[in-house]
Amino acid sequence: MYRARMGHVARMMWLLAALLLLPALACAKGADTRNAVLVVGDSLSAAHNIPAASGWVNLLQQRVNQQLKPPPAVINASISGETTAGALTRLPALLEKHRPSVVVIELGGNDALRGLTPAQLRGNLEKMIVASQKAGARVLLLGIDVPPNYGPAYRDRLRQAYAGLASQYKVPLLPFLLEGVALKPGLMQSDGLHPTAAAQPQVLDNVWPLLKPLLKAPAP
Template sequence: MLAILKKLSVAAVLTLAASASAYSAPKTVLVVGDSLSAEYGITRGAGWVSLLEQKLKAEKIAASVVNASISGETTIGGRTRLPALLAQHRPDIVVIELGANDGLRGLPVASAEGNLRAMVAMAQQKNAKVMLVGMRMPPNYGRAYTDSFFNMFKKLSSDTRSALVPFMLEGVADKPALFQQDRLHPTAAAHPIILNNIWPQFAPLVKKQ
């Protein structure tokens, strides 16, 4: 009986150790975005992706962040680049912040949706969790287009079971003082607000075993 108990104890310890190891194993986060994530017009290290890295360290969460964002990027550009990024970095989590440039150019919403859907599928096929970061278009693009564009992200999130930040500029878009002179790109002061919009949806992904 004693021998059996010892074996059970060893097995239990090994199981607990394996579980702890799995929980603490460092995760890789890949961010694929446009100028809103590429620190356009602000000091390096002041953007929300850099602030995310700092928060992960402060929370003692073992995760590294790869920022593969490019100013001016569209959904077709992200779709084209993603396979190589997945192969190179093997991320556990993929954050897709794209679509704004498609919308500002008035490109068909269906085209952007198709590209984003393909990106989500690529990431999920590699067993990565996905988070979509939504955006709104200015009202001068017309009600039909702006509604269709905004709702696209919710539909994609629901269809693909991906996490969603409905609007990354919530609490920023209605404050002109938080934008640079081009009235398109947030100032450094806006990026902590952006991170606060993103973190509640992101945290469960990075903390999950």
């Protein structure tokens, strides 16, 4: 009984030591936590219903590991079902904790599903952009589109909301995150809203040309 108990204690001490070493091991791989990229999004960035490792944000970490030395740490703060209002509430703590050099904002789809007006969406996104820039971060805005049944007027106002923010605050804008993915067989899940694992490299390729310059540019 005594030996068994001591053996259990030893295993627990070894596990604790291993857990304490995890941050050091992450730093040893070269991730630059002082130059982080913070992704604040919804299910499109949270690897909804696919393995987390195959999501475009995880693929982004792999790409910067290969192309940038030292590579920035990519922090995925995306939550399935997230709205602009919810993300706006969470953002101050995220900025304080991670002090990112780049903030990628990918939000709006759930606002539309809940019937929020483009003006409400724009107001929340504007506050997120301003807060990020005041914290010293560069911002990349990723736009979304909605199905045709929302009507052309709503879709136009939605596009104008993103475009107006990008122009006013001089931030790069990807008008539609799922360009080249939406409506394509095999690249969208059965719900018609979320990309499959096979689509994630294309999603990253959509984001990368706008994000890459921000990783090297001097902070504002």
